[in-house]
Amino acid sequence: MVESIYLDHAATTPPRREVVERMAELAWRYPANPESVHTPGQAARSELERSRDTFARAFGVPPQGVIFTACGSEANGLAILGTALARELRGHLVSLTIEHHSVLHHLELARRLGMEVTLVEVGPSGVAETERVLAAVREDTVLVSVMAVNNELGTIQPIGEIYAALRERGVTFHCDAVQAVAHPGFDLRDFPADLITIACHKFYGPKGVGVLIRKGEVPLMGVVRGGAHEFDLRAGTHNLPAIGGGAMALEMLLAERRDYAQRIREMRDRFEEMVLAAEVGAVVNGDPQRRAEGISNLSFPGLSSETLVLRLDLEGVACSAGSACTSGSLEVSHVLRAIGVGDERARSAVRFSFGLTNTMEDVEWAAERVVRVVRTLRQGIRVG
């Protein structure tokens, strides 16, 4: 099998070597349960709190504002269901139709538990309009949840404006910032939200650790129960190596974030420029002027996303489309359906996402492959 060029960093990023080594070291050095009263437990606890401090410093919150979970999806679940439970399942929730499924499906659960949910529609730009979000807020709205960067399109949502308006009205604001940590346009220390979800595997840390940042005393109740871990908000023995590895990955990213973003942007733009210049019928999804650096979402009307992704895999380009369903086959993207770009564009969209493992040379090679594959497939359709 050929070596692949990995253009799926929005799905997950490969952990840095130093991070993996650090994790092995932590697993070996701190085998005890951080909740235990004995000395080995105390050592693990101290290590855990050092990692917590890293996240707390990065987001400008006290240590109790950092809640570790097992993944970004769980942190989104805690934000939504935790708020719902703290409000005794009464009230109204507002979000967007283009949110990640981990937000949408937890909202659906809240709805089934008796709460009301409004999903605000987003147009073809893939960017929500602040006024429309605010117009959906009611007297009894207890939480508004809007993502920072859309995971499929890369489009940046106006969370600063939304947060400012919601603060005046005293409504809690949650932001799924899973795709946004590396984007230098966001100042993490002054991030515009009360509850913020991040996942360490999106910035070269390990899988298996998510974080919910909580500012102040925003009402929240634990969902995973069974112990007093994480300020009584999330029970379960800590995954200490992953948390430590995640903290290290965050520090390494923040040390070079501006340069990193610049490099990624250059690669993404070069890739897109090459594919568009080849005139193979590619169109960009989402407003190109309001995008974070890592993602290029292209449609090739007339072709199918699934065929493109599989053929590109055979040719050595690893990318993705829509979301994988339980059996591992692809579903047509709910995001593209939601922004109303038309069925043909939704069914032929492919997401390329760039990262540290890529070089400019790789990216140019990949763009050539994409053009070649699209030409071949279009040829096949004419003949067939």
Add this chain to the structure above:
Amino acid sequence: MGAGSNRRVVVAMSGGVDSSVAALLLVRQGYEVIGMTADLLGRTTGGRCCSLIATGDAKRVCERLGIRHYTVNLREPFSRMVIESFVDYYRRGLTPNPCIACNRFVKFDLMLRIARDLGAELLATGHYARTVEREGRLYLARGADRSKDQSYFLACITPKQLGRLIFPVGELTKGEVRGIAEEEGLVTARKPESQDICFLEDYRSRREFIRERLGAGANGRGLIVDYRGRVLGEHEGIEHFTIGQRSIGVSAGERVYVYRIDPESRTVYVGPRFLLPVRQIRLRELNEITPGSLQPGEVYQVQARYRQRPVPGRLVLDGGQPLIELEEPLEAVAPGQWAVLYREELVLGGGEIASTTLEAEFEEELVKASP
């Protein structure tokens, strides 16, 4: 390198032992093999066809063989062209064959297209059937293991498709296939045979499934009438009947079988077994697998259900419509099923049954009474 010499081939893998061994044999023959499982039902539970576990099994087999595996989403076309059509056939008093519909519209159409898009001219399946060459022409033939032969379900293959299909286990017996899988330690070696229609597996009966889809009684109630014109009772809808069916839900005083379903009047006709034999089969259209191999006026071996002893029948054209005049009667031939024409082991073609004429209609044993 063997026959494959690096040619790319896609193997349709259900997660069962036959397609696993098909993939294995192709790897041994030197093909560049890609395993592919079609997600037809979006199942998450259970170990059956195309569920999450079955897809996982196919992936594990491919991993073991060092080949790629992809799952493709064919739920929408399967639902539309196989499941909905299945329900619609019953609604119209016909007896559908969903396995042929799946082969025709999903496997040998869509999967073949996907294979081509992946740069593979060839598609392989785990069917017990063979392709053979005779005098420079390609034919479809019965599987070497006659007890497992699945060629009946393949009579819909077009000449163009035949040239792109391979059936690697067709020369083997089921026992040999299991033996190879066990030797290689494939996880699927001991999986039980799938028997029923895949999308009915979560239901207690076909009746329950159809009732859920159509709504109880929504297709209109009707009468059950015996061959002498006597009304035996009412039924909930013709969609619950098939030709040859014995259980009819009312007492007839003797053992009776459904011999005709009239969708117009929604009447189900029943009678003793001697009414079941069919003399003439009219086809909707004729599919010829190898061009020029079927000649009007010739006698072929005819099979109108999967596991049925074939009987001789003459193919004629009646006003352009293909008609088979059986030389020995066949029992319980149901419109909607396929009649398949064989010459010895060769499968020459077939078509969907449009209507039949019963032996009894010629003998005038049948009182054509309407209720």
